[in-house]
Amino acid sequence: xxxxxxxxxxxxxxxxxxxxxxxxxxxxxxxxxxxxxxxxxxxxxxxxxxxxxxxxxxxxxxxxxxxxxxxxxxxxxxxxxxxxxxxxxxxxxxxxxxxxxxxxxxxxxxxxxxxxxxxxxxxxxxxxxxxxxxxxxxxxxxxxxxxxxxxxxxxxxxxxxxxxxxxxxxxxxxxxxxxxxxxxxxxxxxxxxxxxxxxxxxxxxxxxxxxxxxxxxxxxxxxxxxxxxxxxx
Amino acid sequence: xxxxxxxxxxxxxxxxxxxxxxxxxxxxxxxxxxxxxxxxxxxxxxxxxxxxxxxxxxxxxxxxxxxxxxxxxxxxxxxxxxxxxxxxxxxxxxxxxxxxxxxxxxxxxxxxxxxxxxxxxxxxxxxxxxxxxxxxxxxxxxxxxxxxxxxxxxxxxxxxxxxxxxxxxxxxxxxx
Numbered sequence: 001x002x003x004x005x006x007x008x009x010x011x012x013x014x015x016x017x018x019x020x021x022x023x024x025x026x027x028x029x030x031x032x033x034x035x036x037x038x039x040x041x042x043x044x045x046x047x048x049x050x051x052x053x054x055x056x057x058x059x060x061x062x063x064x065x066x067x068x069x070x071x072x073x074x075x076x077x078x079x080x081x082x083x084x085x086x087x088x089x090x091x092x093x094x095x096x097x098x099x100x101x102x103x104x105x106x107x108x109x110x111x112x113x114x115x116x117x118x119x120x121x122x123x124x125x126x127x128x129x130x131x132x133x134x135x136x137x138x139x140x141x142x143x144x145x146x147x148x149x150x151x152x153x154x155x156x157x158x159x160x161x162x163x164x165x166x167x168x169x170x171x172x173x174x175x176x177x178x179x180x181x182x183x184x185x186x187x188x189x190x191x192x193x194x195x196x197x198x199x200x201x202x203x204x205x206x207x208x209x210x211x212x213x214x215x216x217x218x219x220x221x222x223x224x225x226x227x228x229x230x231x232x233x
Numbered sequence: 234x235x236x237x238x239x240x241x242x243x244x245x246x247x248x249x250x251x252x253x254x255x256x257x258x259x260x261x262x263x264x265x266x267x268x269x270x271x272x273x274x275x276x277x278x279x280x281x282x283x284x285x286x287x288x289x290x291x292x293x294x295x296x297x298x299x300x301x302x303x304x305x306x307x308x309x310x311x312x313x314x315x316x317x318x319x320x321x322x323x324x325x326x327x328x329x330x331x332x333x334x335x336x337x338x339x340x341x342x343x344x345x346x347x348x349x350x351x352x353x354x355x356x357x358x359x360x361x362x363x364x365x366x367x368x369x370x371x372x373x374x375x376x377x378x379x380x381x382x383x384x385x386x387x388x389x390x391x392x393x394x395x396x397x398x399x400x401x402x403x404x405x406x407x408x409x
Contacts, residue, residue: 018347019366027297028352036256042270046277053241053281
């Protein structure tokens with residue numbers, strides 16, 4: 001370090017001591033304040049400057065509050081998520097809500113849009129044009145009904161039921177597949193859809209003229225076997 | 234202690250209590266009523282911008298600080314309107330003398346002498362020194378207030394130090 005550097009350091013420390021003293025004394029030759037000729041317009045401009053600064057300060061405060069609120073909300077959501085996920089009774093419904101399929105029904109669109117009339121359905125029934133070649137053991141016909149454009153047969157064994165319905169080719173039939181397992185398959189070379197949920201199991205298949213629906217509380221194998229042995233003459 | 238809470242109201246209070254002084258300083262430099270009012274309002278804007286440097290609780294220091302802001306704001310406006318012919322550009326490029334250190338003596342009176350030298354110094358040099366050392370403004374901030382380049386601010390601060398050294402040297406020689 002040179003002598004100049006040493007002296008500069010000393011001068012700096014002297015300045016650090018002297019400048020506060022200078023500052024504490026009124027500056028020399030400051031003019032005495034007099035009434036300045038400020039008008040209403042000048043006052044307005046000054047107020048505008050101050051208001052602009054206040055508005056900027058409010059914006060800063062609002063941003064700070066919003067940031068804090070966002071952090072608190074995020075922390076609260078995280079805490080709730082941890083709480084929910086740690087309780088099994090809450091976890092399952094939440095996960096089901098988050099992950100469940102939005103498709104509550106599955107549509108099968110049939111190519112033939114001709115209307116089937118009641119007489120068509122009666123023709124199917126009255127001419128014995130339907131043959132149910134397989135009925136699971138213990139089941140017997142409990143109900144039958146001819147509805148508009150459909151044939152309905154209900155089988156029961158006292159504790160379980162299934163029904164067979166046949167509809168003429170319509171445009172679209174909706175099948176309830178909410179919370180269901182879905183499987184597409186072929187039965188007798190006809191496209192079919194198998195749907196399974198906690199309530200019932202359904203097989204739906206169609207050919208060029210009709211759609212066949214076998215629905216009930218019996219298992220899949222029985223439903224498939226019924227469908228395979230279902231004949232429309 | 235320098236207050237930060239509700240600084241707008243505090244700045245407004247200080248400004249209103251020194252507005253006449255600010256105007257007088259500005260008018261002495263600008264010699265025009267409208268320009269002096271502009272300078273007063275610009276001083277208010279700069280007081281708001283550098284509010285954290287304002288010594289709200291120290292009346293004398295606050296007055297000195299405001300006077301410095303007002304003075305330099307007025308000079309800046311004057312320079313920008315190209316009517317100030319006495320801008321020290323002529324002396325800005327002079328090399329700073331580097332006199333031998335052994336000619337300078339430091340005594341217990343040196344601090345008081347430095348106080349007096351600074352108070353009598355051209356404000357063009359003492360203001361940037363005080364802005365920098367007392368108000369802790371950065372060189373860039375000082376340049377903005379004074380309306381000069383950063384390089385000029387550095388030069389003037391160094392020039393102030395050299396003027397102090399020169400004066401101390403002269404007084405030391407006079408005392409011999």
